[in-house]
Amino acid sequence: MRRLNVPLLRGLLALCFALALWQGVVWISGVPRFILPGPGRVGASLWSNAPLLLEHARFTAVNLLVGLAAGVGLGVVTALNLAVSPGARLLLRPMLIFAQAVPVFALAPVLTLWLGYGAASKIVIVMMVVYFPVTSAFFDGLMRLPAPLDDLARMMRATPLRRLVLLQVPNALPSLASGLRLAAVYAPFAVIIGEWVGSSRGLGYLMLMANGRGQTDLMFAALVVLAAQGLALFALMEACARRAPGPP
């Protein structure tokens, strides 16, 4: 129990220090509260706007998770297909490399134009942002079967499918885990950019609205909720990634 609590205590201590620093800057510089509200004010705003924040956070979180799941699922399926089919590699791989060069975030306005202001455009942008790193990381891992294991598959006369399932996939799980970590970093960006480009709900929308009305404390409160969401997502991915067996 002690060991579990020490990192938590250390984290809390660091948080208290950061909050004190923040409050100190506000006091010493005397910036007006519509530029930089202190932590106390933001905390009060969090409390009083809790139902509003919760409602918008739910919209954002659902889009984030649905987009993430779709992107990861599609990425895994694509990588598996590329690994089994040389034809698919020939056709799809250049497209994948090209697509990675296009900043997917820049497609947000187009996606909003095509899919509207609702959830669909956010889900699709998250999906696209997640899809490429997951696909390429998993595919790389699938194709990088160490030579001795490749020899093993030959000597044991494995069919291509069994080679894939029993050797290539387990060998690629650590790579997939690093793809998932990247996805957990990019996905929250994507969902917020999607909301900034055009939305009537979500934490990104709430931030823009609060900013427009000079409710800086609400904007910061939304930011805090967003950060908490990002951390929770990262912890979730980390937990998934840890389950990947084999060397890290």
Add this chain to the structure above:
Amino acid sequence: MTALRLRGDLWMGAAPLIRGLALEMPGGVWSCLLGPSGVGKSSLGRLIAGLPGPHRLEGVLEACDGQPLAGRVAMMAQGGQLLPWADLVGNVTIGARLRGARPDTARARALLAEVGLAGLEARRPDALSGGQRQRVALARVLMEDCAVVVLDEPFSALDTGTRLAMQDLAARVLKGRTVIVITHDPLEAIRLSDRAWLLGPAGAEALALPDAPVPRDWRAPQTLTAQAALLGRLLPVAPACAG
């Protein structure tokens, strides 16, 4: 008891590696291919195991019973053949699963016990020592139950004591099979083989071996004399050390 015959020239791309090979490896005994690094002995191992590589044989490699060799050879290499994600039973039974057969876990456990790993079945390879990992590889070779076994420098990465113990173990558990040992260690060749050849660019030269039964005692004077003679044969291949 599958005897092997290998005749011809071994090529690496456009360059000849070993010319005029004429190896008759009898069934049911240990044949050893000894040679310095780079002579092409591992390529011969891969050739016999049916594995691809830049090597090419201009000649014949055949089993004397007339059946094709493919699927009847198991190879154990220096390392890296264990699955890091699977436990020891999973590692030993991977062959059956790759062929789509039901893995016989009871037999896998028995073989793991036979190579001295009883009680460690649930471990993963990274929790084992180098010698223990090669024991797992040996158990897997036994599990495959192939007529021909190629051991490609299987104990090179081990310390001397562990290596001697592994040689004794391998000699015991692989007794009666057609085994081809590839090594650069004269003592290993002398201890383990019923037939041995020294490989060089001009072909393979049959070596005289002590009369004692395999595995030969490493302390026996005949073993040590044969080892000294062989070391003398290997020495001129290396550049002379002039102080």
